[in-house]
Amino acid sequence: MKHGKKVIAVMLILIMTLSLAACGGGDETADGKTKLTIAHQYGIAYAPLEVMKQQKLIEKHYDGVEVEWSTLNSGSAINEGFLSGDIDVGAMGVGPAVTGVTSGVPYKICSNMSAQPHKIMTNNPNIKSLKDITDEKIALVNIGSIQHILLAMAAKEQLGDAHALDENIAAMAHPDGMSSLISGSVDCHLTTSPYVFKEAEEDGITEVEALESVWPSGNSFIVAVASTDLQENNPELYDAVVAALAEAIDYINNNTAEAAEMLCEAEDVDAATMEKWLTDKDCVYSTETKGVMDMANFMAEEGFLENEGPKDFSDLAFDNVKGN
Known part of the structure; x- marks a missing residue:
């Protein structure tokens, strides 16, 4: 059995054994606020989330929310968090997102986040x-x-x-x-x-030299996913997350020097270096996906998916998402 199928087999066991209780931002904190848990990984591909966190953009768009941020090592770890009901919103590579949706993890793509070299x-x-x-x-x-x-x-x-x-x-x-x-x-x-x-x-x-011809510059790397429970049962909070992410991406694109000042400490570099990275031609922040179905089709053809691949982009993403 190939490595990709081993991963999916483990995930399918998790789906059968873990509780699929709703996680969708409905839990209340002790002071009556709605708790929202967001998980992501390492690197400047996730820069919009740091902007959202520091500028409290979700809180700006939705009164009475308490956001908890978690950093994990992999998309598969984030998938497990969704399965156990501990995560409401996540950010991960396109591959793990496709794997998650087609394996029954209860989320869909809610926005693109970035392309990266x-x-x-x-x-x-x-x-x-x-x-x-x-x-x-x-x-x-x-x-x-x-x-x-x-x-x-x-x-x-x-x-x-x-x-x-x-x-x-x-x-x-x-x-x-x-x-x-x-x-x-x-x-x-x-x-x-x-x-x-x-x-x-x-x-x-x-x-x-190996990757440019198979995954051109500008193709999606990181996408944001949201639990189906959040989107269905608390659409106002879901919309707030999507709006906050779009605002953060706009901030990075239009206030790059200021964003670099905000982000440089996490990577232990000076602001000038961070600004150089953010303006690299292959470093693109956008809400619109690109190439997602191409990767999904490849994964289905080459045995990375245990179940049938998606027939259409709508199988992977919520209706608000633009792209392919």
């Missing part, structure tokens, strides 16, 4: 392309992650087999993958911003 970085000067990789380890965030899907897309194009490099994967959170690449404990790291920017500054670290 993805690169395979290496400390081995002999690795120029995927054809040069034999038994070398490739660190990426998780089996079934969008990075895994991108590696599979490139492997299908260049090696003729989407799963040719599955056994080379070493699952690590982005920061750990970067440390392992720099220390030499792994040969390659498939990662995104800001780690690709940081790794490019290191002596002896170069890029393996």
Whole structure:
């Protein structure tokens, strides 16, 4: 059984064993406020959420809400949080979002968030392309992650087999993958911003040309998902989340210097460096998805989905979402 199917099999067991009790922002805090839990991962791809948090934009659009923020290591961990009823809104890569919806996790995409540069970085000067990789380890965030899907897309194009490099994967959170690449404990790291920017500054670290042709610049990387319970049973709070995210994205795009000042501390860089990252041509913040169905179709064709793939974009996203 391929790695992708193993992940889905575990998820299906979780679906059968975990409570699917509603999580949708309906729980009240001790002081009578509505509690909303939002989960995300690491990196500047999630910058709009930091803006939302610091500027209290959800609170601006919805009176009486208490927002709890949680940082997790992977999209699969966020999926488990939705299954257990602990998360109302999440942000993750397109791949895990498609996996979640088609496996029965009770959410849909509520907005796009960002496109970001993805690169395979290496400390081995002999690795120029995927054809040069034999038994070398490739660190990426998780089996079934969008990075895994991108590696599979490139492997299908260049090696003729989407799963040719599955056994080379070493699952690590982005920061750990970067440390392992720099220390030499792994040969390659498939990662995104800001780690690709940081790794490019290191002596002896170069890029393996592999991904641009299979996932063009501007295609969606991170999407926001919301529980179906939240959307159906508290539509005003759902709309507030969507509006707050759109406002945060607009702020980053139109007040980039100020946003850089806000975001630089989390990545331990100065504001000028953060602004340079935010204005990179491949770093795009938008509410409109791009390429989601392309990835979903690839996942269905190459055995990453245990169940049938989506027939239409509406199977994956709520009606307010624009894109494909």
